[in-house]
Amino acid sequence: MENYVSAQLLLLGQAALLGMLGGVVYDLLRPLRRGRLIHLTDALFTGGGLVLMVWFLTAVSRGEARLFLLLGACGGAGLYFLLLAPLLRPLWDFWSAAAAAFGRLLALPLHFGVKLAKKIGNFLKKHFLFWKKYATMKQYRWEYPPSTRRRKGERYGTEEKHKKTPERSAGRTGAADPAGRDGL
Numbered sequence: 299m300e301n302y303v304s305a306q307l308l309l310l311g312q313a314a315l316l317g318m319l320g321g322v323v324y325d326l327l328r329p330l331r332r333g334r335l336i337h338l339t340d341a342l343f344t345g346g347g348l349v350l351m352v353w354f355l356t357a358v359s360r361g362e363a364r365l366f367l368l369l370g371a372c373g374g375a376g377l378y379f380l381l382l383a384p385l386l387r388p389l390w391d392f393w394s395a396a397a398a399a400f401g402r403l404l405a406l407p408l409h410f411g412v413k414l415a416k417k418i419g420n421f422l423k424k425h426f427l428f429w430k431k432y433a434t435m436k437q438y439r440w441e442y443p444p445s446t447r448r449r450k451g452e453r454y455g456t457e458e459k460h461k462k463t464p465e466r467s468a469g470r471t472g473a474a475d476p477a478g479r480d481g482l
Contacts, residue, residue, distance in 0.1 A: 309359055310370040316354055317374025318382070320347050324375075325383060329394035 323346065327339045351371065355363050 306364075306366070309364070310366055312358060313354065313367040313370030314374030314377070316350065317371035317376070318378040320350075320371070321375045321378030321383065322386075323347075325386065325390055328390065329398075 320343075324343055327343055330339045351368075354371075355361075355367060359367060
């Protein structure tokens with residue numbers, strides 16, 4: 299087994315570029331690292347970096363795990379954060395602000411749709427406040443045939459039992475009961 303120094307230096311340079319790529323991705327995820335998204339972006343970065351590093355160790359270095367490749371990747375990330383990140387941060391801030399403004403612009407129809415739905419809901423709530431009672435009244439009308447319902451214009455309590463009949467009027471005046479029941 300031979301040891302080629304030039305091939306190892308090439309692998310070290312590729313590992314440093316991989317580390318710098320990891321630093322760029324971390325800087326691009328920096329604007330999203332606020333509030334509840336911090337854990338999601340960290341998990342995304344860590345998972346992606348792990349998959350990329352395993353691919354690099356197996357495919358590029360032909361399955362040989364070499365410690366200097368891990369050190370080269372960490373060194374490349376360190377070089378990026380020390381030298382290039384301060385120069386590129388204003389550029390990333392500009393593009394993240396532009397992306398946020400574009401996202402707000404895309405969300406405007408959704409915002410107006412929610413406002414319209416609230417207005418329609420308030421309108422329906424105002425005009426159909428007694429919807430449940432209305433449905434109950436309609437059901438009540440359907441349960442009884444039209445002959446048992448009160449007619450329009452009749453007052454409540456004017457049913458048959460309150461109308462004067464000959465036997466009631468006879469009982470009040472003291473006359474004899476026409477049916478022959480004599481006060482029973």
